[in-house]
Amino acid sequence: MIHILGIRHHGPGSARHVANFLSKVKPDIVLVEGPPEADELLQWVNHTDMQPPVALLLHQSDEPQKAVFYPFAEFSPEWQAMRYAREHNIHVRFMDLPVAHSFALDNEPATTAQEAEVEAVHGAAPTTAINELPNLDIPFKRNPMQHLASAAGFEDEEAWWEHMVEYRLDNTEVFEAIQEGVHALREDLPLPEVKRELLREAHMRKVIRQAEKEMFQNIAVICGAWHAPALSNMPKQKEDNDLLKGLPKVKIECTWIPWTYGRLSYDSGYGAGIPSPGWYEHNWKYPTDDGTRWMAKVASLFREKGMDTSVAHVMEAVRLADALAALRGLSRPGLEELNEATLSVLCNGDDIMMQLLHKELIVQDIIGQVPIDIPKPPLQLDIEKTQKRLRLPASADWKDYTFDLRKDTDLERSIFLHRLLLLGINWAHPTGVNSKGTFKESWRLQWDPNMTIEIIEKGSWGNTVESATSKYVVHLANTSATLPVICQLLEKALPAALHESVDVLMQQLNNLAAASGDVMQLMETIPTLVSISRYGNVRKTDAAMVSSLLQGMMTRICISLPQACTALNEEAANAMIDLFFGMNDAANTLQQADILAAWQATLQQVAHNLNSSPVIAGYATRLLSDYKILADETLVQHFHFAMSTATAPAVAAAWLEGFLRGSGTILLLDEALWSVVNNWVATLDEDTFLQVLPLLRRSFAHYTQPERRKLGEKAKSGPSTGKTVRMPSEETIxxxxxxxxxxxxxxxxxxxxxxxxxxx
Structure with a gap:
């Protein structure tokens, strides 16, 4: 005997009805809508370490990015059917169209644009969705089930199915009623025939016939409600064989992976998704709850967040939900009624807390677990073992970690996460200041099931994280021909402890630096190399390897930079100043006398060169002032020369913009410089002043509000004495x-x- 059980994917009521029905009829084989390639993986369903939500991952062997997921929750009818079969030691098989054929068919164009759209929806949704139905007068939401909902007085087919099936406690003849209703829809509605759906149903019938051929007497078939009539009223076997004959196929690999409730929801884009996985889990565990348990959970959540919620609030909210259900002719309140009562009573009409409720309870983004012994790609297995050894569990919600790099375990964790980042597996993201130079490192971790696809793709580079990352970095280095890219790879490879890759990167960086004549490109790499040289030993890496390369590059820059600062337009000059800042910071960080002396000599050449870009010459003069190489009268003389009447006002304003880049405190403290700037502005005629005003405003716009206020007060106070304000000496304290x-x-x-x- 064949029992066709039409269900809704991930429906708690459907799961309950299936479990009760199987316990009653005691079949000798269970056929489940799913990929036949995964039949061997069904043995893991009742493993003690298998905790839903989980998903079957099937991907094309030669193109891992072509993949499909079959997720299951504890309240999924298919999961309960599989669990029943494994617990009672009876046969269980998947019966859907093999993914090997589906992927191959994806490469074939659809016959029409309409069929392409319909087929896309068919492949994703648990019930048929079509593009257009002619001559229909009732509201239609691209789903034939809307007809049954409208006949029952519901505006929404989802609400109708939940109250008629999912909330029902008695499963007597429920599957017969579902099959009868869907059969009427398929018979009477002018639905277009979709090739993919015809193939799926033909293959399901083929598997059923095979079970009968193997002499199974009591067959239970678990399928989507829409397919139930097609599996009950079978056409001739030859028709199905002709339809399935000659289908193309590709090679498929599959495994179990953890899944999340968030990925089960509509919000994730999952076609067969459900709006409220957390609520469905609650309904599965407490099918007779009238809303009291749910409201108690809501109140507990609100109290945890510091919101006053009393028992009276809960009681009033439950009463309101019951009243709403009665007014709408429902046997019990559903999630919609409970949410409306929560919003009115517990949230006082403010929907801010409802957003928290949606995240923490209605969706409840938890992650499942699969046994570590399940056959998986070597790289994925290595990652999971490392996660377990380092106590870094995959979590659906984000979790923050702070590592102390002086501890061996934390250092190993840091190396592991840096390697994953280099592989493009973005499970972890640094959240604090880069820890080079300190012993602390902060990370935020959040697992996404889609990362499994990325792991499988990167598995071609190696079987372990270390080997795969090393080979992948070398590949990136060999395909890159610019200094900044190689330098960035080197910076990331050092904290990942990829010694072989570092040697390759160093050699390529040295070759590119020797052949490069682009001073700006060399300057872009200096801060990264200095950071490696200065702080690399925090992670127990050998930073001395970059010192000789760094000195050679600094020498090349100091020789070529004065000429590179001439004949620059405004945009190029501003870009060069940013590089000057990085170079100056690098020279100070290194604390090497020869490099610092060479850099200061270069600044003097740039500052004294009449052909240098004015804004760069001004900034070079400012840096020399910071080094105390230009001070007092010498600095004032440079100011007088740059701001003299012989200098074009626009050039003088650009020079001043460069000198004042960064901070205007020097004008507040040094009266002589203030006098030069103030007197220069006072000597400008009206036309010239209007010409340089935008440049002056841009120069002072970078200062903080207190600095601008003090400068304004200083200008308002009138002419200065020209004396320099000095800090009190030790003798005056x-x-x-x-x-x-x-x-x-x-x-x-x-x-x-x-x-x-x-x-x-």
């Missing part, structure tokens, strides 16, 4: 008076006055 403030400071810090450091 009253030590006795300063010592009287120490007890107060110690008290503010909470330190006793007799601490060892107090005497100092």
């Amino acid at each position: 009253d030590e006795a008076r300063a010592m009287r403030g120490i007890p107060v400071v110690m008290q503010l810090l909470g330190l006793p006055l007799n601490t060892p450091g107090h005497a100092e």
Whole structure:
């Protein structure tokens, strides 16, 4: 005897009806709508470490990016059917059209544009969805089930199915009623025939016939409700054989992977998705709940977030949900009624907390678990074992970690995550300041099931994370021909402890640097190399390997830079200044006397060269002032020369913009420089002033609001004396008076006055 059980994918009521029906009829084989290639994986369904939600992943062997997922939750009818079969040691098989044929058919164009659209929807949705139905007067949502919903007085077919099937406790003749209703739709509606759906149903019938041929007497078939009539009223076997004859196929590989409730929801784009996985799980566990348990969970969540929610609130919300259900002619409140009651009573009409409710309870983004012994690609298996060994579990929600690189375990975690980033598997993202130079490193981890596809794709580079990452980095290095790209790869490869790749990158970087005549490109790489050279040993890497290369590149830059600063337009000059900042910071970071001296000599050449771009010459002068190479009268003389009447106003304004780049504090402290700038502006005639005003405004726009306010007050106060304000010397400090403030400071810090450091 054949029992056709038409269900809704991921429906808790459907799952309950299937489980009860199988327990009653006790079939000797169960056929489930799913990919036949995964039959061997069904043995893992009742494994103790298999915790749904999980999914079957099937991908094309030679093109891993061509993949499909078959997800299952605990409340999925197919999952309950598979669990029943494994627990009672009876046969269970998948019966859908093999994915090997589906992928091959995807390469063939659809016969019409309409069929292409219909077929796309058919492949994704649990029930048939069509492009157009002529001569229909009732509201239609691209789903034939809307007719049955309208006949029952529902505006939405989803609500109709939930209240008629999913919330039903008695499964008596429920499958017969579903099959009868769908049969009427398929008989009476002018639905277009879709090739892919005809092939799927033909293959399902083929599997059923094969089970009968093998002498199974009590066959249970679990399929989408729309397919039930097609499997009950079988055509001749020859018709199905002719339809399936000669189908193309490709090679397929498959495995189990963890899934998430978030990926089961509509929001993820899943065609057969459900709006509320968390609510469906609650309905599966507590089918008789009248809303009280659910409201108690809502109240508990709100209390955790600091929102006052009393027992009276819960009781009133349940009463309101019951009243809404009664007004709408429903036997019990559904999620819609409970949400409306929550919004009105618990949230006081404010939907902000409803967003939290949707995330934490209605969707409830949890992740499943699969046994580690399940056959998987070697790279995926290595990643999972490393995750377990380093205690970095995959989580559907984000989780923050802080590593102390002085600890061996945390250092190994950091190396592992850096390698995954290089492979393009973005499970982890650095969240803090780059930890080079410190012993702390912050990461945020969040797992997405789609990353499994990326892992399979990268598996062609190696069987372990280390080997795959090393070969992949070498591949990127060999296909890149620019210094910045190679330098970025080197910066990422060092914290990933890829020593072989680092050697290749260093050799290629040296070759490119020796052959490059582009000074700006060389300057772009310097900050990264300096960071590696200065801080690489924090991760126990050998940073000395880049020192000789760095010195050679700095020498090339210092020789070529003065000439490169001439004949530049405004855009190029501003780009060069940004590189100047990086170079200056690098020279200071290295703390090597020969490099610093060479850099300062280069700045002097740029500042004194009359052909240098004015804005760059001004910035070079500012850097020399910071180094105290130009100070006092010498600096004032440079200002007078650059701002003299012999200099075009636009050129003088550009020079001033370069000098003032970064901070205007120097004008507040040095009265001589302020006098030069102030007097220069005062000597400009009206036309010239209007000409340079945009440049001046741009120069001062980069300063902070307090700096601009103080400069404005200084200009408003009138002409200055021309004297330089100096900080008080040590001789002018009253030590006795300063010592009287120490007890107060110690008290503010909470330190006793007799601490060892107090005497100092």
